[in-house]
Every structure is written in C-alpha cells, then in structure tokens.
C-alpha cells in the first residue's frame with residue numbers, strides 16, 4: 382500500500398513544508414526527518430497531527446511497525462495514541478480501537494497491563510525494559526490505543542480546555558477516528574471499537590458518533606468508516622443495574638467461586654440500602670436533575686459497592702484476590718500500575734514516543750469533572766439499541782469475578798434494553814464457550830447482540846485470562 386502524496390493528502394490542503402516525506406523513511410504515511418508529520422484537513426481546518434513512526438523491533442513488539450503521537454481532534458485538543466500493526470496481515474486485517482475507562486483512565490493500562498504487544502518489567506529503567514505478550518490483540522488485528530478525553534494520559538488541550546461529558550468526548554473521538562483512518566489510509570477496513578469499564582458508557586456513544594458522522598463523510602464524497610462492532614468489557618453501561626445486582630453478586634452463591642462472598646450482617650445492611658439508592662438516583666439524577674442532592678446520593682451509594690468488597694479484604698476488581706483499603710488508595714489493587722507510571726515518565730521513553738507531560742495512569746481531575754457533570758447517571762442502553770437497529774454488532778463480555786461492573790448487572794441491563802430483538806434475546810439460551818476444548822465461559826446471543834461471561838476473570842479480562850481474551854477477540858472479529 383505504497384501511497385502517493387496525492388492519495389494521502391488529497392483531502393488535505395495545508396501540508397506544512399517541514400513535514401514533507403523524508404526519502405530515508407521506510408513508512409507509508411510520510412514522516413519528516415524529525416520523525417513528525419504535520420497536516421491539516423480541509424474538512425476540519427484546525428486538525429493537526431504529530432506522529433512518530435517506529436520500525437519493527439525498535440520497541441515493545443519485535444515483529445511489527447508502530448506509530449505513536451498526537452492527532453489534534455479540533456482546536457488544540459491533542460489526543461495521544463499508540464498504533465501497532467497486526468502480527469499477521471497488516472494490509473488486510475481489521476482495525477481495533479482500545480480505550481480504558483475511569484473516567485480519567487489512560488489506555489496505557491490496556492496496552493501494558495492487559496492486551497497490548499508488551500508488558501513492562503519490574504522497576505523499569507529504559508525503553509526496552511519490556512517483555513513480549515504472546516496473547517496481544519494485534520495477533521490478527523491492527524490495534525490502536527487512545528488516551529481520551531483530553532486531560533487523560535498524554536492527551537491534553539493546548540488552551541487549557543477540559544471535557545467533562547461523554548457526549549463532548551464522543552465528538553473528539555469521532556474526529557480522531559476520521560483523521561486517523563485518513564492518515565493511515567484505512568478506508569473501507571473493518572473497524573471494531575473496544576474498551577473496558579467506563580468504556581461501557583463511552584463506547585456506545587463513541588460508536589454512535591462515528592456512525593452518525595459517516596453521513597457527513599458520504600455527503601462530502603469521503604468513504605465512510607466501516608464500523609462493524611463494539612466490544613464492551615466489564616462496562617458501566619447502567620449504574621442502576623449495578624446497584625440492583627450488588628446483593629445477588631456479593632451475598633448469594635457466586636457463579637464462579639461457588640460461595641457467598643460477604644458476611645450475613647453486611648449483606649442485610651446492603652440489601653436495605655440498595656433500593657433506596659436506586660430510587661434516589663433515579664429521582665434526583667435522571668427524572669429531574671437536582672445537582673446537589675444527586676451528587677450526595679451518588680457519593681453515598683457509590684461507597685456502598687466500592688467499599689463492600691474491601692470490608693472483607695477482597696479486591697473489587699477480582700473477588701478471588703485480596704486487597705485492602707490502603708492498597709486501593711495507593712492504586713495497588715492492580716499489579717504493575719506503579720511500574721507503568723515509572724516507565725512512561727522516563728525521559729528517553731517519552732522522547733521516543735513523542736509524548737510530553739507528566740504521565741499519570743488515572744486523572745483525578747477528569748474523573749471529578751465527569752462525576753460533577755453527572756455523566757454516569759444515564760440510560761446508556763439507548764445508544765446500544767440505536768447501534769443494533771443499524772446493523773452494528775455488539776459484544777458485551779464480562780469477567781465474572783468483577784465487583785466493579787458485575788456480570789449480573791450486564792445481564793440485567795441487556796434484558797431491559799428495548800430494541801427490535803429484545804424478545805428473541807430474552808428467549809435465547811445460555812451456551813458453553815470453549816477455548817481449546819475447555820469451558821472458558823458461557824454466552825447468550827441473538828442476532829447481533831451477545832453477552833459473554835468469562836470465567837476465572839475479574840475486571841481486566843485480558844490480564845486474568847490472556848489466552849481466552851485473545852480467542853474472544855479473534856472469534857468475534859471473524860464473526861464466529
């Protein structure tokens with residue numbers, strides 16, 4: 382796919398002189414001798430890109446080429462990404478986007494702690510302090526990891542802007558996707574949008590924005606993005622069903638563990654509070670928005686299920702593991718977070734990636750902004766339904782040991798979701814999901830909607846069950 386400048390820049394007018402392709406450059410999209418490209422789109426005159434190309438084996442993945450850098454999604458909103466080619470057939474394989482949740486979580490978590498091409502060694506001191514992940518999601522797909530919204534990971538607003546709602550973030554992500562596909566000449570390539578946790582709210586809105594934006598692309602004579610599916614992993618798609626299912630999750634015999642996790646007394650206290658939480662959030666946050674009262678109930682009810690696993694020293698991200706309050710507060714319930722922050726703050730690593738700024742895995746500011754905007758209190762399933770009605774496939778996969786965005790909550794909102802296939806979905810039977818001849822979970826599917834429960838995994842399915850998580854992705858993108 383050797384590109385001519387005309388093909389690549391056909392839609393762009395303001396190609397900056399310093400960014401003309403360097404003759405030594407082995408990469409398809411033109412990159413300057415400084416390793417950066419800069420271009421602006423005529424459709425969105427305020428979009429720039431600053432991208433560095435990395436040859437195969439120069440870091441992280443020994444086999445594939447990669448690119449890292451910034452795409453300005455509009456008016457100085459610089460979104461940072463890492464893009465890895467497929468280990469199989471990069472010219473034909475589909476494109477997968479990965480985002481983490483939070484709100485405020487960097488996708489570096491997915492890349493380096495979950496399903497990216499490499500993991501970080503303990504106490505890293507240089508770029509190559511990594512080991513290859515044989516179960517990376519770029520085995521058969523071209524995968525990019527996106528830090529969003531601005532304020533998260535390496536992404537930032539040039540003029541101190543902030544983004545506080547998923548609706549705003551979706552506009553920037555759709556612009557990013559449009560420019561990304563243009564820049565890497567991915568027109569027509571099947572596209573799957575994946576992510577985790579708060580991604581259960583992000584992804585349905587982001588995919589809808591990409592879908593709706595396609596109408597504009599068509600009107601302007603540009604090939605639309607071939608959006609095929611959404612993959613939500615342990616998502617917060619409904620805060621209401623998260624509340625409704627806490628008792629059953631923590632206080633009845635767990636599907637995977639085979640016992641009830643919480644003590645009886647704590648369970649009774651929990652079950653007495655939960656209906657009130659549901660009712661108050663619905664009343665003050667959804668039906669009428671009383672900001673002050675809503676925020677109080679959000680905080681009170683959030684504590685109920687954030688802290689209950691800790692009261693029995695369980696890790697809320699994996700009920701089969703222990704974690705204390707001190708460990709949670711120090712971000713130590715998930716292994717490797719501090720090493721990852723150290724790695725991405727090494728000056729030579731940042732210089733190599735073309736990234737700037739202090740790296741934090743979770744932005745508390747972004748988190749607070751979303752929280753104050755009451756972003757989590759919505760019926761996000763309307764977006765999922767909207768995608769299904771338009772022929773976009775949706776996979777909701779969930780590690781059964783997660784208490785943050787539990788499997789029972791997924792089951793409940795998916796049953797409640799009104800869409801043309803609702804009756805068929807409700808009638809569908811659970812089936813066994815086998816990987817290499819062994820049961821790895823159970824699933825339920827109707828038309829383009831699938832719920833998959835992954836056994837032996839918590840909030841981070843690719844971390845807990847790497848091989849099964851790769852099988853999950855590959856089966857899904859092959860349409861199996």
Ligand SMILES: *[C@@H]1O[C@H](CO)[C@@H](O)[C@H](O)[C@H]1NC(C)=O
Nearest residue numbers: 438439440507508509729733
């Ligand atoms: C990392 O390893 C690759 C492959 O061995 C090598 O080409 C590159 O120079 C190394 N980079 C650093 C910063 O050590």
Ligand SMILES: *[C@@H]1O[C@H](CO)[C@@H](O)[C@H](O)[C@H]1NC(C)=O
Nearest residue numbers: 609769771772773774828829
């Ligand atoms: C399911 O998805 C496929 C592929 O996107 C699409 O062609 C088909 O129309 C969808 N089916 C329904 C019933 O929406």
Ligand SMILES: *[C@@H]1O[C@H](CO)[C@@H](O)[C@H](O)[C@H]1NC(C)=O
Nearest residue numbers: 637638701702782836837838
């Ligand atoms: C829980 O952890 C133990 C010890 O690591 C392991 O043997 C067991 O299989 C795990 N249970 C589940 C359901 O993952």
